[in-house]
Structure formats: structure tokens, C-alpha cells
Amino acid sequence: MKKLSLFFLSLLLTGSLQAQEKNDSLQDPSKSVEDLKEVIISAKVLFGSKFEARNRTGSAYFLSPQDLKKxxxxxxxRVLRQVPGVNIYEEDGFGLRPNISLRGTSPERSSKITLMEDGVLIAPAPYSAPAAYYFPSVGRMQAVEVLKGSSQVQFGPFTTGGAINFISSQIPQEFSGSVDANYGSFNTSNLHAKVGNSHKNIGxxxxYQNNRSDGFKNLDSGGDTGFNKDDLVAKFRVNTNPEAATQQALDFKFQYSDEVSDETYLGxxxxxxxxxxxxxxxxxQKDQMNAEHMQFMATHTLDFHNSFRITTTGYxxxxxxxxxxxxxxxxxxxxxxxxxxxxNPGAYPDIFNIITGGASEADALAVKNNNREYTSQGVQTKFDYHWAGENTFHDIEIGLKYHVDxxxxxxxVDRYQMNEGQMDLTTEGTPGTDANRISDAKAFAxxxxxxxxxxxxTFTPGIRYENITLGRIDYGxxxxxxxGSDLSTRENKVxxxxxxxxxxxKINADAAIFGGVHKGFSPPGSSVGQDPEESVNLELGSRFNFAGLQGEAVVFYNDYSNLLGSDLAASGGTGSLDQFNxxxxxxxxxxxxxxxxxxxxxxxxxxxVSLGYTYTNTEFQSEFESAxxxxxxxxxxxxxxxIPxxxxxxxxxxxxxxFETYLSGRYMGEFRTLAGTGSIPENEKIDANFVLDFAAKYHLNKHLSLxxxxxxxxDNEYAVARVPAGLRPGHPFGVYAGISASF
Known part of the structure; x- marks a missing residue:
């Protein structure tokens, strides 16, 4: 990937510096709703702009290119903390594997929300194993959309809390490009470069992006505790002549990323x-994640006229x-x-002494190769047609998807012995002897x-249909x-x-009331007869603009008839991924x-100035016992x-x-790490914390900024979680400086 980095830098630096500044296709419209014609939203976005977000019948938030660049x-x-209704607990301090909840869904590995990139499901196996051990690099995104509320029937399979869609960099309308580079504390650096162009029939x-760090934690045995992640994206489009009666376009996208991170579950x-x-x-000291991700997409768009579009995507x-x-x-x-x-280290003094390097025993340390491969593929199509009456406007959207993952x-498992603080391999494991199984899913939606x-x-009634077959083959x-000599299988259908x-x-040009009710759904596991997660969800809110004060206030109510938990190693479980009622x-x-x-x-x-607040109250209505x-x-x-x-x-x-300067502060209330009520025991609590960030830019000219x-x-020292195992810290004080160039 270092050769790729040099190649793209040379490509960018040899580009024409006289090219005009690029046209951002995701700019926020400034005209009022009365001045804008109704448009068909691209299948790659949920709503595509702040204007559309403000005029939806459900709660929505659009992080524009300008928002992300601040x-x-x-x-x-850190990107999502400014969005109300988003609950997050951190893990590694860099956001490599976030734990995101929308409106009180279970946050572990973001496995209960619909995650997409360019309108396509992006979790490694969204139906059969949705825990997001791969997460798109937000540093290369052009915009981020967060959707909550009744419009969830458009996007699934997780419809309870909401959906997050990452909009990758779009093909520009004219020749343009940019290079952003910064460096700072803990030998942390980020390089992001892109170039593109559009002609009459092609674009x-x-x-390319590289993000790396030596890490801010200190190993007793010495060594890095950071990561190195590369991202490459290539897009190509062919389209009909602009004057053609029927407009068609075919877009191809290829994305590749690799990651090596010296991350651990051991807190x-x-x-x-x-x-x-x-x-x-x-x-x-031996803990390390090695990962590779590839995405292939082909999207065909057929515009019969301004009111009718068919978009089909294979991925x-x-x-x-x-x-x-x-x-x-x-x-x-x-x-x-x-x-x-x-x-409870006091209950296991001999074992804990080995962990800290103070004692030695052959084969004492079991280091697991959590080796997994995922595939997720399918085809989806969307028909969108709208028409207007004398005093009415009508729009109908029909979507179909077939998906397998x-x-x-x-x-x-390899086994090690601790010798004077260094781990020596004593028994090399045999691949396949710890877990040897395939989980799969087939879905029509x-x-x-x-x-x-x-x-x-404005009214938006809708309905979604999901037909899912979940299976597992365990070879033993x-x-x-x-x-197949010791084969066991199971299957569950929904x-x-x-x-x-x-x-x-719309009360007037400055105020509106919105709301809705929808069914929440989350697929079950492959255990025979296991019920899905279901709920009834309501929201009521208002958007307003009084004397320049813009805002949104929403109350929500989710009534789960059956909440599903998951046995994830990331939340202290065994890692079987089995769900439980x-x-x-x-x-x-x-x-x-x-x-x-x-x-x-x-x-x-x-x-x-911007102020955001989220209050979330959760309460179990029945009893059960998990691990x-x-x-x-x-x-x-x-x-x-x-959930705080x-x-x-x-x-x-x-x-x-x-110049531009920005100060951003976040207060996270205390939360419990085991279910309970009343005051939180110290060994089951993460204390409240407050974190302040600062950013500044100085524009030398319209093409170059510092x-x-x-x-x-x-420099607050604070804990972010007690999972996967033990307490984990948030990112300490860090300083970073860089340069941003565009042409």
C-alpha cells in the first residue's frame, strides 16, 4: 500500500492547478420548500441533504461535507456524538470498532442498527453475523446520514432504532482533487488524497487514505499499541448524452481496505x-487484528423522465x-x-500474576486465532415515481432486494508461557480445532x-416485508x-x-410538527424457533426556526415485546454470537x-453555537437470566x-x-455495565465524563489551508467501558497539525 500512496500523490501533484473548484453534489439547498421542485432521491443516499432531512416525516440528521471538515x-x-439519539460507548480510543446504539438499541458492536455505505448493507454479514468488526473509515466519507423514526420501513433488516448511511466521495462534475495530511501525538498520521473528473459520457x-498511530497505551513488555489502516476507492461512470430523451448511467465502485492493529480485549x-x-x-503483547475488506458495486440508473426512475444495484x-x-x-x-x-483479580491471584508477567507456567496463556471470513452479496432495485394533482403531490417508492451472506x-488456540515478562510459544494449535462452522442467511426483502x-x-404510509432463512453448519x-463426519445443522425461518x-x-415557513408509528424488527439467530426482536415505536417532534434559532425536539417511545441480546466476546461473553430472549x-x-x-x-x-441533548430511559418489564x-x-x-x-x-x-476555529464538548452521563436499578455499584459502573476538542484552520488561499x-x-483521564474485559481508557490529550490542498 506504500506504493499506492506514492502513486496517488504523484497523480494529484501533476494535476492542473488551474482547474476550477469542484461542485459539491451534496450541498444543502437554501431555498424554501415552496421554491424547490420535487426530486427523486438517489438510491445511494437516504435523503441526501439537510433540506431533505428537515422535511421528512421522521427524525433525520445529515452531516454535510462542511460538518465533517470542521x-x-x-x-x-467523535463524528456521531453531535447527533441526538445516538448512544455510543468507546473501546479502543480511535473508533476502529464502535459500539453504536440508536434510541436505546443494544450498542454492542453496532449489531442492532442498519449500517450502509452508499445505500448498501456494509456490516460483514448483516443477517447471519451483524456484529460490525468491519466499519467504514469515516475519514474518507463525504457525508453521513442518520435516520430514525417511521421511515425505517424503507431500510432494513434492523428497523427499531434507525439506520446510518455513509456517503463515500462522489465523482466530481469537473477535474478536481485534494490532499489532506496531518501528523501529531503518538506518531499518529492521516493522509487522504483523491482526484476525479467528469466528461460528457464518462466520469x-x-x-486513497492511510491512517495510522503507534497508540497511546503502554505495554509492560514494550511495543506499539496502535494501528495502520489503508483505504483505496475507485469509481467509474458511463452515461448517455445529456440531451438523450431517456437518461441512463452505469456506475462501478471498487473499495479495498486493510488493517493491522495491535488491539486487545484485555483491559x-x-x-x-x-x-x-x-x-x-x-x-x-501478542494481540493483533489483521483484516482485509473489499467491496464491488455496479449501479444502473434509468431515468425515463423527471418523475420516474429505476435504480438497480448489484454488490x-x-x-x-x-x-x-x-x-x-x-x-x-x-x-x-x-x-x-x-x-475479581483477588479471587485468582496465581492467574492474575501470570497476566502481569510476574509468574510462569507452561501453556498457561491461551491466545485464540479468531479467524473468520465473511461474504455479503445481493441485488436490489428501487422504482420511484411521482406525480402532482391540482393541490396534491404524490410519490410512490417500491424496493426489492435479494441478499445472501x-x-x-x-x-x-495457541498456548504460551510467560518468561520474565515475555511470552514464548509452547504449544502451537491446529487450525479448525476451536471453532469450525459456517453461519449463513438468505433474505428477500x-x-x-x-x-x-x-x-x-404530508403523510408517508409504508410497509416492509422480510423473508429470512438463517442456518448454521457445524463441522465440529x-x-x-x-x-461431514460429525456434522450438526440447524435452521430458523422468519x-x-x-x-x-x-x-x-407545516405550521408555517418556520415551524413544523412531525411524528409517526412503526414496527421495530431485528432478525433472530439460527436457533430453531427463536423469535425475532419486535417492538412498537412512536415519535412526536417539532422542527422550528425562530429569529435565527433553529432546532428540533423529539420525544420517542419504544415498546419491546421481545428484546434480543447477543453472546458477544466484545461484551464479555463467550463469542458464540448466539442470541437470547x-x-x-x-x-x-x-x-x-x-x-x-x-x-x-x-x-x-x-x-x-450548537447544543444537543439526549435523555434515554430503559426499563425491563420481565425477568430472565443471562450469563x-x-x-x-x-x-x-x-x-x-x-445506555446512559x-x-x-x-x-x-x-x-x-x-480562518475557522471550533470548540466541541461532550458530556457522557454515567451508565451501568450490568442490568440493575437504583444506585450503580462501583464495579458495575462507568463514571460520567466530559471531553473537550478544538480545531482550527487558516486559509492561505482558496486552494491551500493549514x-x-x-x-x-x-487531558481528562476517564474510563469508557468495562468490556470486553476490564476497564478501558478514552483518548488522552493529543495535538495534531496538517495541511489541506485542493485544486
Whole structure:
């Protein structure tokens, strides 16, 4: 990938510096709804602009190119923290594998929300193994869309909390390109370069990003604790002449990424975290993630006229990864998983002494090759037609999708001995002897959404249909050649209709009320007869603009008849991915967003301020018992783990022709790591924290700018999670400087 980096830099630097500034296809329209003609939204986006987000019948948020450029974050956690209704708990400090929840869905590995890139499902195996061990690099995205509410029937299979769509860099209308590079603390750097052009009948884009760091944690045995990730994207488009009566276009997209990260599941005990939150025990020195991802997409667009479009996309995603990491430790014949050890180290003194490098025993340290391969492929088509009556506007959207995916686990365990703080291999494992199975899914999905506008009212009734077959073939730990000598299989089928309806009432040009009700759905696992996750979801909100104060306030209420939990190693479980019924749960809350320019009367300066608040309350309505390391024993009235009651974020900017500065703060309320009620026990709690970031840009001219960032300006030391095993710290204070060039 280093050769690729040099190639793209040379390509960019030899480009014409006299080219005009590129036309951003995702700019936010500034005209009022009365001045704009109805348009058909591209199949690659959910709504495509702030204007469309403000006029939907459900809650929606659009992070525009301008929003993303303010801080130039490469950490998706920091990007999404400004969106109300998004709950996140961090893990590695860089956002490599985020844990995202929308409106109280289970956040572990973002496995209960619909994740897409350019309108295509992007989780490694969205139906059969949705845990997002691959996540798109937000640093190369042009925009991010977050959709919640009744419009969920358009996007699935997860319709309870919402959908997030990453819009990759678009092919520009004219020859243009850019190079962004920065460097700073912990030997962290980011290089992002792209170039593209459009002619009468063709267009192209080539893009490369490298993001790397030595990491901010300190291994007892020495060594890096960071990562190195490459991304390459190539796009090509052919289209008919602009004057053709029927417009057609065929777009091809290829994306490749690789990652090597020295990341671990092994955190710290409470006492060690208090002494040094950035320490890493010696027993994690071999832990490393190696991953590769490829995406192939071909999209055909057929515009019969301005009111009728058919868009068809074929796609294939391939993802392979092997996270080589400490799984359990054995001493004196006693074996314990790392989560149990760090939760109560005093109960296992001999084992804990091995983890810290103070004792030695042959084969004590079991390091698992969590080796898995994923494929996700399918074809989807969307028909969109609209027409107008004398006082009405009508739009009908019909979508069809056939999708298949699978997860192939072929895992084994190597055993090590600790010798004076260094791990020596004592027994090499045999591939396939730990896990040897394939999980798969076949799904047919369809939806129809009808939009009716009449005077000040807009109504959007719709329904989604999902037909899913989930299966698993387990060859067993003895049949590493997969002859079928000890084969076990299982299959589960789901057939479900998911209705919803939303409305929007435009009181006047400055205020509107919206709301809706829809069915929430999440696919079950492959266990025979396991029920899916289902809920009834309601929301009611208002968007307003009074004297320059723009905002949105929404209340939501989700009534789960059957919440599903997952046995993920990332949440302290065994990693089987088996789901379990968690019963009835009520989730309700408030989302508030306010934006105002304190210098709105000043023609030269802008002083934008933004305030966001999210309140989320969760309550189990029934009893059940999960493994102690996941949710523990649940009784009626308990709160869900990992979901804080309160989140608050605020940002303040100063914008002028030559410079921009921004300050962003986030408050995360305390949350529990096991289900419970009342005051949170110290060993089941993550304390509240406040983090402040700063960004600045100085524009030398319209093509060249200097950039600077500070992460965690106050240098707060804080915990972000107690999973996968032990306490984990957030990113410490960091300073970064760079340059941004465009042509």
C-alpha cells in the first residue's frame, strides 16, 4: 500500500492547478420548500441533504461535507456524538470498532442498527453475523446520514432504532482533487488524497487514505499499541448524452481496505486503572487484528423522465479477519476467562500474576486465532415515481432486494508461557480445532412507501416485508477437513411484515410538527424457533426556526415485546454470537438540538453555537437470566446496560474569510455495565465524563489551508467501558497539525 500512496500523490501533484473548484453534489439547498421542485432521491443516499432531512416525516440528521471538515475526525465516535439519539460507548480510543446504539438499541458492536455505505448493507454479514468488526473509515466519507423514526420501513433488516448511511466521495462534475495530511501525538498520521473528473459520457474518481498511530497505551513488555489502516476507492461512470430523451448511467465502485492493529480485549483492573489508565498488561503483547475488506458495486440508473426512475444495484462485500488475542488463562489446573479474572483479580491471584508477567507456567496463556471470513452479496432495485394533482403531490417508492451472506469460522488456540515478562510459544494449535462452522442467511426483502402532500400536510404510509432463512453448519472441532463426519445443522425461518406511517404538518415557513408509528424488527439467530426482536415505536417532534434559532425536539417511545441480546466476546461473553430472549422492555426519551449564530447580523464574522441533548430511559418489564459476564440476572424494573440516561454536547465556532476555529464538548452521563436499578455499584459502573476538542484552520488561499487539532484539551483521564474485559481508557490529550490542498 506504500506504493499506492506514492502513486496517488504523484497523480494529484501533476494535476492542473488551474482547474476550477469542484461542485459539491451534496450541498444543502437554501431555498424554501415552496421554491424547490420535487426530486427523486438517489438510491445511494437516504435523503441526501439537510433540506431533505428537515422535511421528512421522521427524525433525520445529515452531516454535510462542511460538518465533517470542521474537525476532520477519523474517529466515528467523535463524528456521531453531535447527533441526538445516538448512544455510543468507546473501546479502543480511535473508533476502529464502535459500539453504536440508536434510541436505546443494544450498542454492542453496532449489531442492532442498519449500517450502509452508499445505500448498501456494509456490516460483514448483516443477517447471519451483524456484529460490525468491519466499519467504514469515516475519514474518507463525504457525508453521513442518520435516520430514525417511521421511515425505517424503507431500510432494513434492523428497523427499531434507525439506520446510518455513509456517503463515500462522489465523482466530481469537473477535474478536481485534494490532499489532506496531518501528523501529531503518538506518531499518529492521516493522509487522504483523491482526484476525479467528469466528461460528457464518462466520469471517474480515485481515492486513497492511510491512517495510522503507534497508540497511546503502554505495554509492560514494550511495543506499539496502535494501528495502520489503508483505504483505496475507485469509481467509474458511463452515461448517455445529456440531451438523450431517456437518461441512463452505469456506475462501478471498487473499495479495498486493510488493517493491522495491535488491539486487545484485555483491559485493566480497577486498582491498576486508577494508578495508570494507559497501562497494558504483558499478557496482551501478542494481540493483533489483521483484516482485509473489499467491496464491488455496479449501479444502473434509468431515468425515463423527471418523475420516474429505476435504480438497480448489484454488490458483493468480502471481509476476512483474524484477531489474535488472549482468551483465557490456566494456572494450577484452574482455567478462567479474562473478563472474570479482571472483574475479581483477588479471587485468582496465581492467574492474575501470570497476566502481569510476574509468574510462569507452561501453556498457561491461551491466545485464540479468531479467524473468520465473511461474504455479503445481493441485488436490489428501487422504482420511484411521482406525480402532482391540482393541490396534491404524490410519490410512490417500491424496493426489492435479494441478499445472501455468511460467516465462516475456522479458529484455533495457541498456548504460551510467560518468561520474565515475555511470552514464548509452547504449544502451537491446529487450525479448525476451536471453532469450525459456517453461519449463513438468505433474505428477500420488499418495501413500498407512499408519500402524499396536501396543503400543509404530508403523510408517508409504508410497509416492509422480510423473508429470512438463517442456518448454521457445524463441522465440529475434530473434523478440520470438513468431511461431514460429525456434522450438526440447524435452521430458523422468519416471515414478517413491518408497517409504519409518518406525518409532517407545516405550521408555517418556520415551524413544523412531525411524528409517526412503526414496527421495530431485528432478525433472530439460527436457533430453531427463536423469535425475532419486535417492538412498537412512536415519535412526536417539532422542527422550528425562530429569529435565527433553529432546532428540533423529539420525544420517542419504544415498546419491546421481545428484546434480543447477543453472546458477544466484545461484551464479555463467550463469542458464540448466539442470541437470547431478553423479554419485554420499555425505552423512551427526548432528543433536543439547537443551532444559532451569535453574530448573525455581522457580514464578516460568524459565531455559530450548537447544543444537543439526549435523555434515554430503559426499563425491563420481565425477568430472565443471562450469563453473568453479559447482562447478568435481570429483574423487572432494571435498566439496560451500556445506555446512559443523559448525554449533552455543545460546540462553538468562529468563522472568518481567512480562518475557522471550533470548540466541541461532550458530556457522557454515567451508565451501568450490568442490568440493575437504583444506585450503580462501583464495579458495575462507568463514571460520567466530559471531553473537550478544538480545531482550527487558516486559509492561505482558496486552494491551500493549514490545519490544527487538539483532542481531549483538558487531558481528562476517564474510563469508557468495562468490556470486553476490564476497564478501558478514552483518548488522552493529543495535538495534531496538517495541511489541506485542493485544486
Amino acid at each position: 474537525f476532520n475526525y477519523t474517529d466515528i465516535n 471517474y474518481l480515485v481515492e 485493566l483492573t480497577a486498582s491498576d486503572f486508577e494508578k495508570d489508565p494507559f497501562r497494558r498488561y504483558a499478557a496482551s 458483493r462485500n468480502e471481509f476476512s479477519r483474524n484477531w489474535y488475542k488472549l482468551n483465557d488463562v490456566t494456572a494450577n489446573g484452574e482455567k478462567q476467562g479474562i473478563a472474570s479474572i479482571l472483574d 455468511e460467516e465462516d469460522r475456522f479458529q484455533w 420488499a418495501h413500498i412507501m407512499y408519500k402524499l402532500k396536501f396543503n400543509k400536510w 472441532k475434530e473434523d478440520i477437513n470438513r468431511t 416471515d414478517v411484515f413491518i408497517p409504519g406511517i409518518g406525518f409532517n404538518y 431478553a423479554g419485554e422492555v420499555l425505552v423512551h426519551g427526548l432528543e433536543l438540538l439547537l443551532n444559532y449564530d451569535l453574530l448573525k447580523t455581522n457580514a464578516e464574522f460568524k459565531l455559530p 453473568a459476564d453479559i447482562w447478568g440476572k435481570v429483574t423487572e424494573g432494571d435498566e439496560m446496560p451500556y 440516561n443523559h448525554q449533552f454536547n455543545a460546540s462553538l465556532g468562529l468563522e472568518y474569510e481567512k 490545519t490544527g487539532n487538539m483532542i481531549n484539551v483538558l
